[in-house]
Amino acid sequence: MQYHPTSLWMSSLTDNQSTTSRDPLEQDIDVDVAIIGAGYSGLWTAYYLKQAAPELSIAILEAHQVGFGASGRNGGWLMGAIDGEDSLLDALSLEEKLRARKIIHGIVDEANRVFQKESIDCDFSHGGYLSMAARYPEQLSRAQASLKEYRADGYDEDDIRWLDAEEARSRLKLRNTYGALFSPHTARIHPGKLVSELARVVEKLGVTIYENSPIIEFPPNLLRTEKAHIKADRTLICTEGFSFHQPQQRRYILPIQSLIIATDPLTDAQWEEIGLQHNETFDDACRLIIYGQRTADNRLVFGSRGTYQFGGQPKARFEDTATEFDAVEALMRDCLPQLGSTPAPHRWGGTLGMPRAGAAHAIFDRQSGIGTIGNYGGEGVGASNLMARTLVDLLLGKESELTQMPWAHYGTLQQHARRWEVEPLRWLGYRAILNTFVYEESVLSNDSSSIWKRRAINGLASAAKKIL
Numbered sequence: 001m002q003y004h005p006t007s008l009w010m011s012s013l014t015d016n017q018s019t020t021s022r023d024p025l026e027q028d029i030d031v032d033v034a035i036i037g038a039g040y041s042g043l044w045t046a047y048y049l050k051q052a053a054p055e056l057s058i059a060i061l062e063a064h065q066v067g068f069g070a071s072g073r074n075g076g077w078l079m080g081a082i083d084g085e086d087s088l089l090d091a092l093s094l095e096e097k098l099r100a101r102k103i104i105h106g107i108v109d110e111a112n113r114v115f116q117k118e119s120i121d122c123d124f125s126h127g128g129y130l131s132m133a134a135r136y137p138e139q140l141s142r143a144q145a146s147l148k149e150y151r152a153d154g155y156d157e158d159d160i161r162w163l164d165a166e167e168a169r170s171r172l173k174l175r176n177t178y179g180a181l182f183s184p185h186t187a188r189i190h191p192g193k194l195v196s197e198l199a200r201v202v203e204k205l206g207v208t209i210y211e212n213s214p215i216i217e218f219p220p221n222l223l224r225t226e227k228a229h230i231k232a233d234r235t236l237i238c239t240e241g242f243s244f245h246q247p248q249q250r251r252y253i254l255p256i257q258s259l260i261i262a263t264d265p266l267t268d269a270q271w272e273e274i275g276l277q278h279n280e281t282f283d284d285a286c287r288l289i290i291y292g293q294r295t296a297d298n299r300l301v302f303g304s305r306g307t308y309q310f311g312g313q314p315k316a317r318f319e320d321t322a323t324e325f326d327a328v329e330a331l332m333r334d335c336l337p338q339l340g341s342t343p344a345p346h347r348w349g350g351t352l353g354m355p356r357a358g359a360a361h362a363i364f365d366r367q368s369g370i371g372t373i374g375n376y377g378g379e380g381v382g383a384s385n386l387m388a389r390t391l392v393d394l395l396l397g398k399e400s401e402l403t404q405m406p407w408a409h410y411g412t413l414q415q416h417a418r419r420w421e422v423e424p425l426r427w428l429g430y431r432a433i434l435n436t437f438v439y440e441e442s443v444l445s446n447d448s449s450s451i452w453k454r455r456a457i458n459g460l461a462s463a464a465k466k467i468l
């Protein structure tokens, strides 16, 4: 078993795919804009800022290396969607909602436009997204209920459509497939290539990236690393699930771990048996949140949302979580028995940021010059692109379509986000809900479970889901 220090994505980058190591900040600097964090949020922000205002001097300060955070570790779904989108857009008129959705769905095309323009090769494949109803009958009613909600909210057949069992199986043969929802608004990418290529592109535009340079004091006080001070007119905090170490941010974002495994490359015959001929990304309607993709080198990458550390510490190394990885592997093999004994030797995990309420946001305080983007709830690969564009417009004081959107705010994080409960309440709450989902999964995927037990646990888990 190979436990990757960051991920298989980052370990498999070749030299010409920008695995460059960069110098730390050793001396004081004076820049127009300082960006903290070299994940997608920081890098997309630097990119769009340089496009709009090339004269600005920009430095990115990264505690470890480019892509050390979730951006170098994720499942590679580039989504034209925002987690919590429905409640975010709820107060808008139908016309405004449609306009906002067009922007959100347009994330995939906008990202691809930049990939083409900047020659970013990140295994982009626009195959859409399959949400399967499979393995146990309760998934069928869940998927159909969620289709009803989409329709009530104005999503049409071009956004999301129902595939009957046969159509669904022609795309992906999960065990006991009953049907699936299909949306075209997602693309598959290689996360490591994307984050390292973005770094290469912004450096070419004149942005300086300092690695191994953790910020230990944040504005509104000083901005500094252990060795140097940074004087900046504007400071953008792009640390998402790693915001724990910042006194102003730590109560607003919960660091949650997600675990991923990858098989060895599968043969063409195996892929014939499984499907995903168009590189669709997929999940199923179980509440543990699974996600999968077929990589460009023909592996199956499969992940599941996981643990929460008491006190909300982010986590970067996962060698100590063998039991949880075994559970993820069992889930993958339950979904796809066709895998047989094909080894899945690669394991890694990462930390994502979960908001207490609401959805992704871009916030800029004109008085202090401090801005932030994040709150992605585990769906930041695409959302970071949109939030970065929005933050740039806010920072430059542009009146744009993006700054009119409900995710754009002037002011402070404290004004626009909700705080998590104090410990041990949030640890107890999170563990209780997660354990309910794990127990539900074991009952529902066991064909011989009695009806009353299935109903009871299904009801309990539905109630638990509403709390999250």
Ligand SMILES: Cc1cc2nc3c(=O)[nH]c(=O)nc-3n(C[C@H](O)[C@H](O)[C@H](O)COP(=O)(O)OP(=O)(O)OC[C@H]3O[C@@H](n4cnc5c(N)ncnc54)[C@H](O)[C@@H]3O)c2cc1C
Pocket (backbone or CB within 6 Å): 036, 037, 038, 039, 040, 041, 042, 061, 062, 063, 064, 065, 066, 067, 068, 069, 070, 071, 072, 073, 074, 075, 076, 077, 078, 079, 213, 214, 215, 216, 238, 239, 240, 241, 242, 243, 245, 257, 258, 259, 260, 291, 303, 349, 350, 351, 352, 353, 373, 374, 376, 377, 378, 379, 380, 381, 382, 383, 384
């Ligand atoms: C296992 C996993 C699977 C996921 N799968 C998907 C998916 O398929 N699709 C999707 O849309 N989303 C997915 N996500 C979520 C997505 O990866 C994140 O939302 C996104 O990458 C966040 O990017 P970011 O740049 O905001 O944060 P990060 O990539 O976490 O970057 C933050 C950076 O800030 C740095 N930093 C922190 N503190 C400091 C400091 N004090 N000084 C300097 N630097 C600092 C960190 O080292 C880190 O590099 C997944 C997340 C995980 C963990």
